Amino acid sequence: xxxxxxxxxDIKPIVAEIDLVHAMxxxxxxxxxxxxxxxxxxxxxxxxxxxxxxxxYGYLKQGDYYVIKIASGFYNNPQLGIPSSxxxxxxxxxxxxxxASVLLDxxxxxxxxxxxxxxxxxxxxxxxxxxxxxxxxxxxxxxEQLTALKTVTKCRKAVVWGRSENxxxxxxxxxxxxxxxxxxxxxxxxLCQQSNLIVTTTPSxxxxxxxxxxxxxxxxxxxxxxxxxxxxxDAALLSRASLVAVDxxxxxxTRGEVYRAVNSNELSRDDVVELGEVxxxxxxxxxxTSEITVTDLTGVAVQDLSIARAVFLSASAAS
Amino acid sequence: xxxxxxxxxDIKPIVAEIDLVHAMxxxxxxxxxxxxxxxxxxxxxxxxxxxxxxxxYGYLKQGDYYVIKIASGFYNNPQLGIPSSxxxxxxxxxxxxxxASVLLDxxxxxxxxxxxxxxxxxxxxxxxxxxxxxxxxxxxxxxEQLTALKTVTKCRKAVVWGRSENxxxxxxxxxxxxxxxxxxxxxxxxLCQQSNLIVTTTPSxxxxxxxxxxxxxxxxxxxxxxxxxxxxxDAALLSRASLVAVDxxxxxxTRGEVYRAVNSNELSRDDVVELGEVxxxxxxxxxxTSEITVTDLTGVAVQDLSIARAVFLSASAAS
Numbered sequence: 044x045x046x047x048x049x050x051x052x053d054i055k056p057i058v059a060e061i062d063l064v065h066a067m068x069x070x071x072x073x074x075x076x077x078x079x080x081x082x083x084x085x086x087x088x089x090x091x092x093x094x095x096x097x098x099x100y101g102y103l104k105q106g107d108y109y110v111i112k113i114a115s116g117f118y119n120n121p122q123l124g125i126p127s128s129x130x131x132x133x134x135x136x137x138x139x140x141x142x143a144s145v146l147l148d149x150x151x152x153x154x155x156x157x158x159x160x161x162x163x164x165x166x167x168x169x170x171x172x173x174x175x176x177x178x179x180x181x182x183x184x185x186x187e188q189l190t191a192l193k194t195v196t197k198c199r200k201a202v203v204w205g206r207s208e209n210x211x212x213x214x215x216x217x218x219x220x221x222x223x224x225x226x227x228x229x230x231x232x233x234l235c236q237q238s239n240l241i242v243t244t245t246p247s248x249x250x251x252x253x254x255x256x257x258x259x260x261x262x263x264x265x266x267x268x269x270x271x272x273x274x275x276x277d278a279a280l281l282s283r284a285s286l287v288a289v290d291x292x293x294x295x296x297t298r299g300e301v302y303r304a305v306n307s308n309e310l311s312r313d314d315v316v317e318l319g320e321v322x323x324x325x326x327x328x329x330x331x332t333s334e335i336t337v338t339d340l341t342g343v344a345v346q347d348l349s350i351a352r353a354v355f356l357s358a359s360a361a362s
Numbered sequence: 363x364x365x366x367x368x369x370x371x372d373i374k375p376i377v378a379e380i381d382l383v384h385a386m387x388x389x390x391x392x393x394x395x396x397x398x399x400x401x402x403x404x405x406x407x408x409x410x411x412x413x414x415x416x417x418x419y420g421y422l423k424q425g426d427y428y429v430i431k432i433a434s435g436f437y438n439n440p441q442l443g444i445p446s447s448x449x450x451x452x453x454x455x456x457x458x459x460x461x462a463s464v465l466l467d468x469x470x471x472x473x474x475x476x477x478x479x480x481x482x483x484x485x486x487x488x489x490x491x492x493x494x495x496x497x498x499x500x501x502x503x504x505x506e507q508l509t510a511l512k513t514v515t516k517c518r519k520a521v522v523w524g525r526s527e528n529x530x531x532x533x534x535x536x537x538x539x540x541x542x543x544x545x546x547x548x549x550x551x552x553l554c555q556q557s558n559l560i561v562t563t564t565p566s567x568x569x570x571x572x573x574x575x576x577x578x579x580x581x582x583x584x585x586x587x588x589x590x591x592x593x594x595x596d597a598a599l600l601s602r603a604s605l606v607a608v609d610x611x612x613x614x615x616t617r618g619e620v621y622r623a624v625n626s627n628e629l630s631r632d633d634v635v636e637l638g639e640v641x642x643x644x645x646x647x648x649x650x651t652s653e654i655t656v657t658d659l660t661g662v663a664v665q666d667l668s669i670a671r672a673v674f675l676s677a678s679a680a681s
Contacts, residue, residue: 085404094459115459129459140413140434140448
């Protein structure tokens, strides 16, 4: 069996035709219904230069393919003109273990499925009327989140905060090209005062957002923290939110915002629901227009399986 | 950066030129000197049809590449005319996380590095005079072990035991083609009585060899058991052996013969040494011609790193 090798140039037009928000909804539902077999995330950590590699892998019971996804962040790469995020996905036949496809997506499919998950969170937990979208961070995931949000909200007003003036300016240009009216904010606090749908996309290891800054009725999706030491939201924000959802309860035991908040005794694990349960239910949702809700995404292999499989099947059908 | 994609046809002539026994010795030494960062093995288990997938990955401190190796065994595959063992290796730049090479080796490099590790064990712990080599099992690893042993012993007498008459006959043909005088044995017990260098290569979950059957001065290398439930050697054989070596002490906490023997309280972990320590030392070795010694191999990512890197660098130098 000769595996189908797909480069990002092959994948890009194919993935543009896929309804990723719908695909991620289905993936999260399957996951929360316990149809997925997803071992703990594998991890390689590098010191000099700093980098972390995540291996996410798994399959659906009664499914047809298993996935292995490698995604890395090497944060000094941009100094060399190389994107921080790198990676590829591998798809194998579940009945024989044969390699079906190598998706040389250079980390782009991870960026897209993560952004689509942010849109899923906003669709199911975001305020009915989004007044303004606040984006913390200015990297690839920042612009991808904004892009994905276009499919679930009509709001075209955005504010952004980032550490680097240059990167903020570049982000604003890209956001405006997407059709947003985008302003830079002087601080995360100022950003919180302007927006009621916030997405945090940084590799920060210290909280960037405090509860007191957040407007009633706001939804916050935290995307950046995917290891044990990263954190973007103050733990008290999670404990005082009306509803905290995660993509994976089991992963939240070892990584992400919920891990940090539970670890510092600010949050009880019992008060956290899974995003798939939210999608699958009519009752687990925002109850009124003043509640503050939070989604913490650490990224689950079931998302990688969903996007890799969809791309491979489209590519196979076209050839 | 465009990754170098190597098929088995590309890899086969390259790997034939590499001194794998020497490469594995160096890999085991680096590992036992704690130069390697090797997380626990990742695992996916399938029921219908039965299969297991292992993810092995890691790097050397101050090294240049990190490896991720996927190897699977789907034991019903031969019924479909497909080899049981499947897999590939991925090599990434350690400084940037960029994918350097995809080695579509179809599991062959795993077979070769495992066989080379068996030869390393025989070289350092085997009897000085090998009277006859006994091979338990008749699959790919059985013949690869015999092939690799040719580089470390002059013995060309072999005996084999396997469940299937047909497979035994095929194995004997292949072994004789390698220059061995090969006889089939009626039982593992008969095989033990004929040979003083034994390699077990099956996916058995029940012990195939008892201590009482083994001749004084024999070395046994157990290659088959690489999960928590597989076992080829009776636990008492390990406890009564003069020396038990493993490729990885940390992996032996969760898989393989040593795991099984410690788990059934037959063996103390303190009585087990690492193969890298044996190679690195003049004192940890066979003391006389009557000792029975055992090596338990579960396969370590440092071996995969060594073979994948050597193949990639050869391929790059040639192109």
